[in-house]
Amino acid sequence: MQYISTRGSAPALDFEGVTLAGLANDGGLYIPAEWPRFSEGEIAAMAGLPYAELAARIMTPFIGDSLSQDKLRELCAAAYGRFSHAAVTPLKQFDEQQWLLELFHGPTLAFKDVALQMLGLLFETFLSRSNDHLTIVGATSGDTGSAAIDAVAGRERIDIFMLHPSGRVSDVQRRQMTTVLAPNVHNIAIDGSFDDAQAMVKRMFGDSEMNGRFRITAVNSINWARLMAQVVYYFAAALQLGAPQRKVAFSVPTGNFGDVFAGYVAAKMGLPIERLIVATNVNDILHRALSDGDYSAGSVTPTAAPSMDIQVSSNFERLLFDCGGRDGTALGEQMRAFEQSKAMQLTNSQREGASGLFTSTRAGADDMASAMRWASDHCGEIIDPHTAIGLYAARSTELAKNIPVVTLATAHPAKFSDAVERATGMRPALPSRVGDLFAREERFDELPGDYDAVADYVAQRATESR
Ligand SMILES: Cc1ncc(COP(=O)(O)O)c(C=O)c1O
Numbered sequence: 232m233q234y235i236s237t238r239g240s241a242p243a244l245d246f247e248g249v250t251l252a253g254l255a256n257d258g259g260l261y262i263p264a265e266w267p268r269f270s271e272g273e274i275a276a277m278a279g280l281p282y283a284e285l286a287a288r289i290m291t292p293f294i295g296d297s298l299s300q301d302k303l304r305e306l307c308a309a310a311y312g313r314f315s316h317a318a319v320t321p322l323k324q325f326d327e328q329q330w331l332l333e334l335f336h337g338p339t340l341a342f343k344d345v346a347l348q349m350l351g352l353l354f355e356t357f358l359s360r361s362n363d364h365l366t367i368v369g370a371t372s373g374d375t376g377s378a379a380i381d382a383v384a385g386r387e388r389i390d391i392f393m394l395h396p397s398g399r400v401s402d403v404q405r406r407q408m409t410t411v412l413a414p415n416v417h418n419i420a421i422d423g424s425f426d427d428a429q430a431m432v433k434r435m436f437g438d439s440e441m442n443g444r445f446r447i448t449a450v451n452s453i454n455w456a457r458l459m460a461q462v463v464y465y466f467a468a469a470l471q472l473g474a475p476q477r478k479v480a481f482s483v484p485t486g487n488f489g490d491v492f493a494g495y496v497a498a499k500m501g502l503p504i505e506r507l508i509v510a511t512n513v514n515d516i517l518h519r520a521l522s523d524g525d526y527s528a529g530s531v532t533p534t535a536a537p538s539m540d541i542q543v544s545s546n547f548e549r550l551l552f553d554c555g556g557r558d559g560t561a562l563g564e565q566m567r568a569f570e571q572s573k574a575m576q577l578t579n580s581q582r583e584g585a586s587g588l589f590t591s592t593r594a595g596a597d598d599m600a601s602a603m604r605w606a607s608d609h610c611g612e613i614i615d616p617h618t619a620i621g622l623y624a625a626r627s628t629e630l631a632k633n634i635p636v637v638t639l640a641t642a643h644p645a646k647f648s649d650a651v652e653r654a655t656g657m658r659p660a661l662p663s664r665v666g667d668l669f670a671r672e673e674r675f676d677e678l679p680g681d682y683d684a685v686a687d688y689v690a691q692r693a694t695e696s697r
Pocket residue numbers: 341342373374375452484485486487488489490491538539617618641642
């Protein structure tokens with residue numbers, strides 16, 4: 232399998248190459264040169280497989296000969312062996328049509344673990360071949376940070392620098408990052424939003440001095456391997472609900488467009504998906520883009536679903552590339568203009584391509600709180616604010632009654648206990664697997680939202696640790 236850049240001028244790479252590269256060197260994102268496709272019979276044969284085996288089957292065509300089948304199965308068993316639920320991503324029924332896919336049974340209580348446990352092992356495997364050293368530079372609105380840190384803390388050939396927006400993540404989210412005191416973990420609170428942090432990370436990839444000296448890679452969903460691993464749970468859920476004979480819809484709480492793009496990939500691979508519902512909070516650039524073509528970023532409004540407080544959604548570029556005729560040169564121009572003006576209008580082919588599968592809904596604070604109360608009052612389930620946005624969108628989208636709608640439960644409610652308590656009157660307790668989080672020492676540095684300050688910090692620490 233070869234991967235190409237959405238901006239058309241970076242070299243094509245194999246799976247090992249894209250995993251270690253993160254972002255393409257023309258500023259684009261890597262995407263498979265063509266979509267692998269399973270037949271209906273091949274999909275039917277996956278029903279009932281244990282999660283780790285299903286993961287190996289789905290990942291095989293993307294990995295090509297970068298890993299042997301034995302090694303791939305070993306890594307999947309290790310990655311998904313750390314989940315606290317035997318099903319890894321269990322499915323629950325809410326009513327005749329509504330279902331919940333719980334993606335938060337990993338070590339850091341959010342869906343990010345599903346991909347990052349695997350990515351940490353992939354980095355380790357590929358680095359052991361070259362004896363090289365990697366510098367991970369990532370941005371987080373709260374969940375990617377802890378999941379990535381958990382996946383690589385203490386690994387000898389890796390340093391991780393994680394930027395979070397100061398004061399804009401929950402206490403649990405911050406502590407899950409800042410109480411990991413392994414010497415290769417460097418937490419930075421920046422003065423700014425997640426978008427500011429993400430822009431600095433992308434700029435560092437294009438900074439030939441930094442990238443040349445430190446071999447920078449990504450743990451954000453700009454890294455293709457993240458999305459590949461997220462495709463698996465769409466198959467897992469749909470197979471339980473009758474796929475490939477029955478179509479299923481998914482409602483996905485969306486920020487950086489990675490999770491829902493993994494659903495799009497599942498559809499491209501042959502999974503019969505009726506609709507992908509993109510659920511946003513008031514930071515609704517994706518809702519505006521999908522409903523009337525207006526992709527223009529305003530300033531970020533802090534909400535009770537902080538992980539979705541994002542305006543510039545990295546993975547939307549992958550969709551625009553695939554739906555808009557895979558013209559990297561044209562998309563490169565369109566994206567560079569967007570980076571300057573922070574506004575663009577989707578082309579007709581991009582809009583038509585997206586409308587076949589995607590629909591979108593924006594949820595305000597009251598919509599989110601009422602969805603939390605509905606889940607609690609009618610189904611006895613406490614859900615987190617991000618999941619609530621997905622559930623609100625799922626329940627407000629008109630679909631035929633025989634189509635099951637699966638809301639992705641992206642985080643454990645205890646990560647956002649204040650917001651959950653405000654909406655439902657109930658305060659969810661932290662599961663014992665995160666331990667004594669509030670008794671642990673924290674360590675992080677604060678930096679201004681300034682690229683040079685962050686680059687100097689990374690350069691100094693990365694040099695010291697070699
Ligand atoms: C809990 C939670 N829900 C939803 C999202 C949105 O997912 P994505 O950025 O893949 O669209 C995030 C952050 O990414 C998150 O942490």
